[in-house]
Amino acid sequence: MSTLIPRSSFTLARISIISRPLICQACFHPHQLPIASGSRSISISARSRIQVDEPKKASLALRPEIRQQEKQSGNGKIVGSETKGAEGPHYQDQNHATTDILSNESSTGPWTMMNPIYTEQELDTIKIVTRTPETVADKAAHGTVKILRRAFDFLTGYKATPIPDEVLKQDPLPIQELRSKGLLLSHHKWLFRFILLESIAGVPGMVGGTLRHLRSIRLLRRDGGWIHTLLEEAENERMHLLTFMTIAQPSIFTRALVLGAQGIFYNAFFLTYLFSPKTAHRFVGALEEEAVRTYTHCIEDMENGLIPEWEEVPAPRIAIDYWRLPLNSKLIDVIRVVRADEATHRFVNHSLANLDQKKDFNPFALVEADAKTRGEKWGFTRKESSDFAQEQQLKLMKASQCQHEQGQLRIKQH
Numbered sequence: 093m094s095t096l097i098p099r100s101s102f103t104l105a106r107i108s109i110i111s112r113p114l115i116c117q118a119c120f121h122p123h124q125l126p127i128a129s130g131s132r133s134i135s136i137s138a139r140s141r142i143q144v145d146e147p148k149k150a151s152l153a154l155r156p157e158i159r160q161q162e163k164q165s166g167n168g169k170i171v172g173s174e175t176k177g178a179e180g181p182h183y184q185d186q187n188h189a190t191t192d193i194l195s196n197e198s199s200t201g202p203w204t205m206m207n208p209i210y211t212e213q214e215l216d217t218i219k220i221v222t223r224t225p226e227t228v229a230d231k232a233a234h235g236t237v238k239i240l241r242r243a244f245d246f247l248t249g250y251k252a253t254p255i256p257d258e259v260l261k262q263d264p265l266p267i268q269e270l271r272s273k274g275l276l277l278s279h280h281k282w283l284f285r286f287i288l289l290e291s292i293a294g295v296p297g298m299v300g301g302t303l304r305h306l307r308s309i310r311l312l313r314r315d316g317g318w319i320h321t322l323l324e325e326a327e328n329e330r331m332h333l334l335t336f337m338t339i340a341q342p343s344i345f346t347r348a349l350v351l352g353a354q355g356i357f358y359n360a361f362f363l364t365y366l367f368s369p370k371t372a373h374r375f376v377g378a379l380e381e382e383a384v385r386t387y388t389h390c391i392e393d394m395e396n397g398l399i400p401e402w403e404e405v406p407a408p409r410i411a412i413d414y415w416r417l418p419l420n421s422k423l424i425d426v427i428r429v430v431r432a433d434e435a436t437h438r439f440v441n442h443s444l445a446n447l448d449q450k451k452d453f454n455p456f457a458l459v460e461a462d463a464k465t466r467g468e469k470w471g472f473t474r475k476e477s478s479d480f481a482q483e484q485q486l487k488l489m490k491a492s493q494c495q496h497e498q499g500q501l502r503i504k505q506h
């Protein structure tokens with residue numbers, strides 16, 4: 093067995109985390125590892141342990157207080173409980189559900205992929221950051237995003253111009269006037285924008301994950317931990333879309349746009365990833381910079397009272413379940429966690445774009461960087477990724493060793 097630490101201080105060649113992450117060096121058996129900092133920094137085994145230990149927490153839809161809240165609400169339902177946009181019954185719910193599981197009654201079970209959970213402090217750290225393009229490919233990726241952004245802004249009637257302070261001080265706020273002048277988006281237009289944005293955003297992770305999956309099969313070689321991170325990103329983006337779908341009534345025009353955009357974008361991104369995965373990840377990083385900018389704008393509008401229709405809108409149930417939000421959360425809390433997710437995609441994709449796409453392993457395969465880092469930095473350089481991976485490897489192995497020694501001690505005492 094080789095040493096725990098990678099041979100070189102500046103290599104991401106897959107000899108460390110991916111090859112033996114959960115194997116205790118003392119007994120060569122896998123252990124459940126207590127992974128430390130960051131609410132997203134959680135191993136697959138730890139995740140499944142939490143879901144087994146806390147089935148009620150994992151299945152919010154079946155909790156009595158939610159049922160009670162549904163009964164007490166005006167129309168008898170929490171927003172989103174009508175199953176539109178929800179994931180439907182989960183096989184693990186069958187142990188707890190008393191209702192007919194085939195009836196598709198609202199129930200969202202434990203999430204089988206990682207679902208992000210944030211603290212309020214973590215959500216406050218998210219910032220708009222921009223990476224300056226360096227190579228020709230970087231410039232092409234950023235340039236394409238800028239062109240797409242302009243077209244998208246035109247289509248959705250969006251203007252990034254901030255509302256002057258003197259206007260914000262007026263009482264009442266001249267909301268209708270600002271909207272009629274095109275200086276302010278209405279809640280309908282924000283939703284239209286979110287749905288178009290998220291329907292596109294769910295594509296790259298799935299395309300990247302699929303292509304790397306096929307490459308692994310084709311070459312009979314391990315992937316280095318990229319596939320799951322990319323699939324989790326796709327799942328996360330799809331949850332954004334499903335969440336907004338619970339409060340939107342997309343018209344046939346919106347649906348047609350989504351269909352057309354998906355058809356074009358899927359194929360264009362597929363070809364880009366096939367020929368230059370680095371450029372594809374850079375493109376996603378730049379796209380996510382814009383997503384953080386857009387959601388920040390929306391949050392500021394909501395905080396300034398410029399979208400009064402959304403002030404009292406409760407968080408959809410699917411969002412409460414997925415992000416483990418408090419039951420009394422509002423729509424603004426949902427948009428804040430969505431923005432934090434976009435900052436993560438920004439960070440991860442820019443970091444992945446800096447790696448050797450064929451040789452390096454994914455430094456975030458088991459442990460992500462903490463939320464503050466993801467919220468404030470555009471990404472890691474290759475050297476930073478290597479250092480981060482080695483640091484996490486040492487932490488994991490130390491925790492495993494410690495747990496093993498405690499187990500041995502307990503056996504001796506008995």
Ligand SMILES: [Fe+2]
Nearest residue numbers: 290293329332
């Ligand atoms: Fe998103």
Ligand SMILES: [Fe+2]
Nearest residue numbers: 293380434437
């Ligand atoms: Fe995103």
